[in-house]
Amino acid sequence: NITGDFDAANYSDVSRVCWGCHNNYSEQLNDPRHYRIKPDCEDCHDSATPQNAGYITPPQVTEHQPNGTDIKTNRTIANCTICHNKSLVPGMPPDENVVERNPRNYVSHYGRKRSDMVEGAVTNCSYCHCNETGMFSDTFDDANNTNITHGVGYSANCTDCHGSGRIHDAALSAPTMTPGDNSFCMNTACHGNDQKPWFIDNTVFLNGIHKILNCTDCHAPLPVDAAGSVGAGGTYNRSFTVPSSVKRLNATLNWAKGSLDLKLDANGTWIDPSTAAADPDIDYNENGTTIRYSIENPAIGSWVACISNVSDRASFNLRIEFIQKHPKSGECFANPCTSCHVTDISYSAPPVAEHITNGTATSAGVWTNASCAACHRNDIVLPHSLGGAGVNTSNDYAMTAHYGAYLRFDTAECTSCHEDEDIGTTWGSAHDPRNFTRHENVKRVQRTGEVWKLKNGYEIRVGPVGSTGRCVWINLTRNGQIIKQELVKEGDNFDYEVRKLAKSGNTTICNLVVSDIFAAGLRGIVTFDGTVLASRIHIETEDTDCYACHIAGYRYGVEDGDDYLVLRNDGEDVTIGRLPVNFTEREHRILGVGYQWDLGYGYLLTVTEVDLRGKKARLELRQNDTVLQSEVVEEGGVFMYNTTIRDRKGNMIDDVTVFQVRVGRVFRG
Template structure:
């Protein structure tokens, strides 16, 4: 119970001169302060503190209690009270003393047989320990209370506060006598607390060059040798240094009792640890890094200490390997010089010149790629060849051609060594070890073809484990079965750049590690895919047929710059990458080589125009509804365009899209303004995309409707239904078209009101099919509720193209009931504005005009033939409005004279005429005009839903 503690007797070891306070005191490491105790004064009788804010861990030396010392000086009785900020928080307060009385501690209550420590539990956050108060002691599982009846002796007393509740409790402790908080004895938590690179002041003797590792959860620290090669040290500090109070440094031979290989010195067992450190340096940090910079004395066959048990390199094998002189220091007669060759891989060459160390760990040694796929390799400034031979391809990290990650450099190069694989004095029996020290090129693949014989590896030896089971091109993911491959020569066009080829074979010195290797294919598409190319027939294209001027894609990407065959430009546009230029194409197949642009899938010619500015198509295609247009089809582009194909010699065409994309033309396409040709001729319809007959094409909508008697319900195509009258359970209807009654019917509630007309086929066409749901009858008021399907599209009865144009050509309108022709000037969701066409020639109409003749076109327009020239088959025509010349032109036979004007905020051709023929006789000069039209005069605005 001594406040100053007990002095440790007879300390030994390196800590014998270290004071107790240096380890156990409350000190500052820089100043080296030791343990100190607070001095009492006469005024400090109250302290503020908190408890519960400390969680103990392994090696915790602090406690969850708070301890205070009280100076009892014979002046009255003792009184200690703790008052906190939380009435619900529970604590215990204990008191013992005097601790400096030689006769021992005082019994605070003589009325019981208990002579241990008494305590007081808190009530409402307060606990008091005073003479005459209740104090408690335990017995079994119960507390017993007695009276504090002893008169406290003079001396130092100790009060402790213990928490009984979780959380933090802030409190004030008040004493009747001077009080101070008792200091806590420090227990060192780690060797590194003192032994670290920052130690100074009175702790300077504990300074270390490197930090020591911390203790683990079992209180152990490991900082000596990794004998199981797991990357972590395996020997604890105390195995060599004993306990804290008896720190010592044991000799290495206390453990290393068997002489290791290479240790030929006579006094091995008498050596102290300092003798070992000549080679092994600091035992805390990689002691296996022995021997400094002289590698060959121990590890090269013939070295002074190269004895059994050490890893030993074959002298003959290394001297004849490709790596024998990577640093340029090799000297066959000087082992020290040869050691510097080892430095090229095993250490930092520059640092080795200053502070020699042993090799890096095996896991930290460079891989082949660290030098041969790296322009700034380890020790690059000390290598004989800077950078070393670079291997960008045919390795796991290859730029274009990668091998399986398990088939690394050493897998193949282990087949070509300067000696047979050694079996003795080998620590790492791995291909990397053998290749690094003994690699040569004598037996790589075959001696005659070396690394240009693709077939030898990938076909003949594809199952050979010693060569890493090279990928078989006929069974791999990139199946080469479709290609006409019979030997390595067939591989070169796709896998070797033309830049290193000479008459179809690689130039001398080429290997498959060369950066001219390619992952496959290439940007010269036609060299492989033209007829009789290297690919199988199903992938061949008749390039000649695509080069005829009538071909649909003849001009596609024709301006692309290329150094190969110009025909590749078309391939790059659809199958290639980027902007379709040669420069944008990869060395292998582009990403979408097997999924080219497809007009049928909205990738060109519609919706979004590509960078190749192809002609755009807005109507009569699939998916038109997605671009807010109106004429949608179910047939794709190839369904029609396959009827106009260039002659070709391609015998295996996989589908219509491929057929049209490669060989489509415009020579035999149907007249796109001849609606009847496709839609009313059954044979033509099948040939041109199964075009539907509009006369039998209807669309229905489900509706719910309430009809009031006498109010017609107007339907499409000028049909209407009118409720006439109702009874309690039936209703009378009339069905009309264009104001003419077609049918009168009486239908009971729950039954159906139907009306049909004859279609162009055997089945009838339904106009309405409605169920009578409810009937309401009152005096002079009749109402019905009905629901069902009604015709939502007009019935097509037209059988000539002009009738089709009236609705489906937004630029044209004819056949209004007034018998005159009109042109669509504007149309929106509500109205359509039509312009009168005073003149609108039909297909067979023509007009003969003599030179000098005026033709009154109507609406104050006139055309004058000013001159006729037979030699040039031309005429000079003048167009007047209100007798004022507004347009004059000279046109040749077959040409069209047009005049534009602004109408409803857009510029349109309001007049047009084709000069069909020029006639010049002896007495008559005349012309014949066809296809004449004029838009002028009256404008009509109609409801867009019924026009």
């Protein structure tokens, strides 16, 4: 049977079959009494120290078992005894004279060798995986795995992706996804098979927005790259996370000079050269100024890379690379769009700074409830080849990633999304700012003569108190013009609406109750309770109006137009400044001592003197004959004039750069 062959001339071999499972043979050699043990499959076949090691060498069962490294089975329907009891010697077990009738005993005593499942030195995969009615078909969690046909009729075979060996050998594995390697992805047996739901039309993909990418760039965890320097005696720690389904982790440290050490903290277990030497799953190499760990089946979770033992300040590059198992059908791994385009710009991906989905771990000024795919699905061009493959085309993220075309819609046209209801609904349900106003509840105390500044240029001013002390004059103005003036009694309302200013109809500017009046002659203190407008009213219908407030450094639509710079943006109101002079990187001007550069608006820049040895010059900035700034600047330095300005609401804005110029060269002639 599978444990040994009977040989009447050699009883030692037959005896080994018995004591291999039932005795501790080392003790048996010292004492003829039986040292009986209760046999267990795992004690011999899934152990780093097999029972009776040194006397017998039981084959190790690494894969196709419940605790398999890569290829696991369901313990309740596919364990050692369930599968191997399907391969007993014909006529066994006996009907009588059997003391312990249990499946485990049958396997060890009556199991037979299965040469019909083997071709040469390897197990024939198709015996189980291409046989829906075979004897092992009921041991599969997924019945589809008894009818694997994606390689049938193609040049690819099982061993190309899964390795070659006997059914339980460690050489068999789930296919791995090595970053930058697409060699098997688009094989006609795999993602090039147009009859399978995982089909990718590579011709269309190579004309789309992600055409320069490898499959693994999106479908394997992003590598961790860290560059920096560390001083003598110092340490550098970099935290990272090992995702699930990672087959191998590669950690590589390169540095320029001196000596460095690299250790890894794997969920509290340190990995260093000494632990690597004792662990066959860890390969450690050190060569000059390079250290590399390659770790099979790393622990999932939080890790730390620690660089230490620094002899002198050294610059370094650290790279953590993840080699992932190929996922099962329906368990596709994909990096989110934000990982490459927002939070960790990778593979030269265009950075996305605004119109970011709420909840993304980044800073932005413009947020949206729409997902990436909610807008970019409008750029999907589905190939006709998907029709017969059963591909799930309703997955907007997958279809955008594989078949997104270059933008057919000009996203610089703000009003197309935000003021066209049909387009806005399609592109992430963009709201129309003309329909959007926000109010806030307030409780405010104002003295007679004080001004309360509201949004959109409105102001409330408390006037004199009435002779009875129970009423007060209230003025509402806009841009200096009185809009409403009313004598309001204590407990009454003061409100104002703008009619038909916004697309949605009337807009409430304020709705306030005069809840208390404290009078002291004609002067008093008034308490307001109610709501006021807390957002800007949008009435603009041109893109250029949007740009002027919402784009820093906006150039006004024409080649010779003006540049604008956002000076302050509090989320509701924007203050912008025009840049009448704004050189490009290639523009320059040569000034001699005493020459003046007329910058416009009364500003003059003059080189007043040059250092005797050159390399320095004194620059002077004047406006209307008043010296604003005078400073000696070295060659390559920057001459800058900052000031404080007041915006249209009276708010002060500090350190506004009015003029800035770099001195490229200084010479005497």
